[in-house]
Amino acid sequence: MTTPRPLAVYVHIPFCVRVCGYCDFNTYAGMDAVKDGYTSAAVAEIEAWAPRFAGRTVTSIAFGGGTPGEMAAESIAAIIEAVRAAAPLSPDAEITLEANPGTTSGPDLHALAVAGVNRLSLGAQSFDPGELAFLDRVHTPEATAASLHLAREAGINSVNLDLMYGLPGQTPARWSATLDHALRLAPDHLSLYALTVEPGTPLATRVDRGEVVPLEPDAVAAMYEAAADRLAAAGYRHYELSNWARPGHESRHNQVYWTGGDYLGIGAGAHGFLDGERFENVAHPRDYIEAVHRSGRAIAETVRPDxxxxxxxxxxxxxxxxxxxxxxxFPAAFGEPLEDAAGPPLDACRTAGLLEEAGGCLRLTPRGRLLHSEVAVQVLLHLRERATPGVA
Ligand code: SF4
Known part of the structure; x- marks a missing residue:
């Protein structure tokens, strides 16, 4: 008997109450009128993918966005049911929903828990009212605490808080106060993200005009290091560059992304990776609904990575x-030893103190974690040079 292959399912919900000035995600405000049609399209898209679920067990479903918490609980329940109908859902499947603090009521959270949601990810971002205003967030610090308590009362037993650091004008003391506040709430998981100025966003325009001055990279790095020390002392395990968890609360869904596992992307602009191919759906919700009604699918692009x-x-x-x-x-995945494929850049990174061996694994050092993208560039340039000497 062959073991069912695991599959993760990502469902993109591209709606927000308003679009934050720093955000470049595929999300839209003022589109309540299409939400029902969007739910039907997501269900139909899952049904169209059902043959590709054969022989697989769904180990996680993640609703991201956008703000999935803005959808009616019945819509989320209908999409979970469609996944259940397409393939067996493992008994311990992780079902995550992202929500903004203060926007999901106790009864909604209860209905979501009944539908199977067992992990809530709250976009807290900060506990400083001025920083929340700068980020265009619609919630208050108190709303984050209230949502976390409501989630626990509803029986959702794993709660993540997203926090942002490296905000313009943010001082180490203010970042420390946000961490204090978050830790007092005892979340099960914390995701910490440095603010990045994405091209084309209103924030980028303000930076270009000189109205907003980004923090120096060294100051941002110091906030990351301070947070890592702080969360370790509070009993959280640092298991991924931006993620910390109490034991047993690591995000299983996101680990599929980091370990090259298969996942299906459902919804407008969603990405999937299945049997060695990458898929990307059409981005706009109306185009997505129309495409699914026409053909059951809404794929804009399929690529088999070289x-x-x-x-x-x-x-x-x-x-x-x-x-x-x-x-x-590595050879199990690519048929050649890691050292043959990428030995020189990895050796250089070891010598520079960015990589080390520990417990039979190759990993970033604490300094290397700050320079992960630099290591990535070195590896890519070497692989290109190896394939086509002189072109990289
Ligand atoms: S709530 Fe999140 S997804 Fe929505 S606009 Fe703000 S940052 Fe983007």
Missing amino acids: PITAMSDWITLHLRLVEGFDPAA
Whole structure:
């Protein structure tokens, strides 16, 4: 008997109450009128994918966005049911929903828990009212605490808080106060993200005009290091570059991304990776609904990554894991030893103190965690040079 292959399902909900000035995600405000049609399209898209679920067990479903918490609980329940109808859902499947604090009521959270949601990810971002205003967030610090308590009362037993650091004008003391506040709430998981100024966003325009001055990279790095020390002392395990968890609360869904596992992307602009191919759906919700009604699918692009991209992605994604990876897993995936494929840049990174061996794994050092993207560039340039000397 063959073991069912695991599959993760990502469902993109591209709606927000308003679009934050720093956000470049595929999300839209003021589209309540299409939400019902969007739910039907997501269900139909899952049904169209059902043959590709054969022989698989769904180990996680993640509703991201956008703000999935803005959808009616019945809509989320209908989408979960469609996944259940397409393939067996493992008994311990992780079902995550992202929500903004203060926007999901107790009865809604209860209905979501009944539907199977067992992990809530709250976009807290900060506990400083001025920082929340700068970020265009619609909630208050108190709303984050209230949502977390309501989730626990509803029986959702794993709660994540997203926090942002490196905000313009943010001082170490203010970041420390936000961490204090978050830790007092005892979340099960914390995701910490540095603010990045994405091209084309209102924030980028303000930076270009000189109205907003980004923090120096060294100051941002110091906030990351301070947070890592702080969360370790509070009993959280740092298991991925941006993620910390109480034991047993690591995100199983996101680990599929970091370890090159298969996942299906449902919804407008969603990405999937299945049997070595990457898929991307059409971005706009109306185009998505129309495409699914026409053909059951809404794929804008399918790409089979070339060997250079596949190897580079594999190495750099696995290096996001704090424990690193066993180099012996590389030949199993690509048929040649890691040292043959990427020995020189990895050696250079070891010599520079960015990589180390520990427990049979290759991993980033604490300094290397700050320079992960630099390691990724070195690996990619080497793989390109190896394939086409003189072109990289
Ligand atoms: S709530 Fe999140 S997804 Fe929505 S606009 Fe703000 S940052 Fe983007």
